[in-house]
Amino acid sequence: MGILTGCGNGTWNYLNSYAPTHPGSLYNWYYNPALAPVAVDVVALFKMSMNYAVADSSSCGSYSTNASWSYKGTTAAGAGNINGINVIGWYDIESLGVMTYIHDGGVMLEADIRFDTGTAWHATASLPVASGKYDFLSVASHEILHAYGLGHTLNDPDNVMYNFFGAGAGTDRRTKRLGDLYGMHFLN
Numbered sequence: 418m419g420i421l422t423g424c425g426n427g428t429w430n431y432l433n434s435y436a437p438t439h440p441g442s443l444y445n446w447y448y449n450p451a452l453a454p455v456a457v458d459v460v461a462l463f464k465m466s467m468n469y470a471v472a473d474s475s476s477c478g479s480y481s482t483n484a485s486w487s488y489k490g491t492t493a494a495g496a497g498n499i500n501g502i503n504v505i506g507w508y509d510i511e512s513l514g515v516m517t518y519i520h521d522g523g524v525m526l527e528a529d530i531r532f533d534t535g536t537a538w539h540a541t542a543s544l545p546v547a548s549g550k551y552d553f554l555s556v557a558s559h560e561i562l563h564a565y566g567l568g569h570t571l572n573d574p575d576n577v578m579y580n581f582f583g584a585g586a587g588t589d590r591r592t593k594r595l596g597d598l599y600g601m602h603f604l605n
């Protein structure tokens with residue numbers, strides 16, 4: 418059976434790597450709702466993205482990963498601050514999303530994810546992505562995979578870890594393609 422369209426050709430060149438990787442299994446996440454710009458259940462969407470990120474398989478294949486996650490509730494702690502917990506939050510940033518981390522040697526000690534308050538988000542699970550909107554689930558999946566240790570690739574625009582992201586119908590990249598699957602398996 419051939420590789421599905423959009424799954425990639427099996428070769429990837431990593432543009433950059435996030436030297437530290439996740440500790441091998443569990444990420445505990447907290448959510449800081451301050452500055453959240455949309456009246457939607459961000460936590461529910463983020464949980465969906467977590468499941469996409471840690472899944473052993475997708476329509477592109479099956480590769481085991483040790484990654485797992487747990488949601489620990491809301492917090493007033495800042496995302497992007499050193500505070501000993503992994504926080505998801507909102508800020509006015511210059512991109513759609515950003516992952517920042519603290520590490521000791523090769524081990525990630527803390528990872529935070531911030532989403533942009535000024536972006537026109539497609540903040541729903543339904544598809545297609547609305548015109549001019551950016552798919553929150555896709556950006557969340559991308560930032561979560563950064564937190565586990567994946568860098569970017571330019572080899573396949575359908576990979577979650579492709580370097581560029583657009584708006585509107587057909588731009589969603591929620592579930593892992595071959596490069597994403599290989600990457601997470603490699604981190605085991």
Ligand SMILES: [Zn+2]
Binds near residue numbers: 559563569
């Ligand atoms: Zn990125």
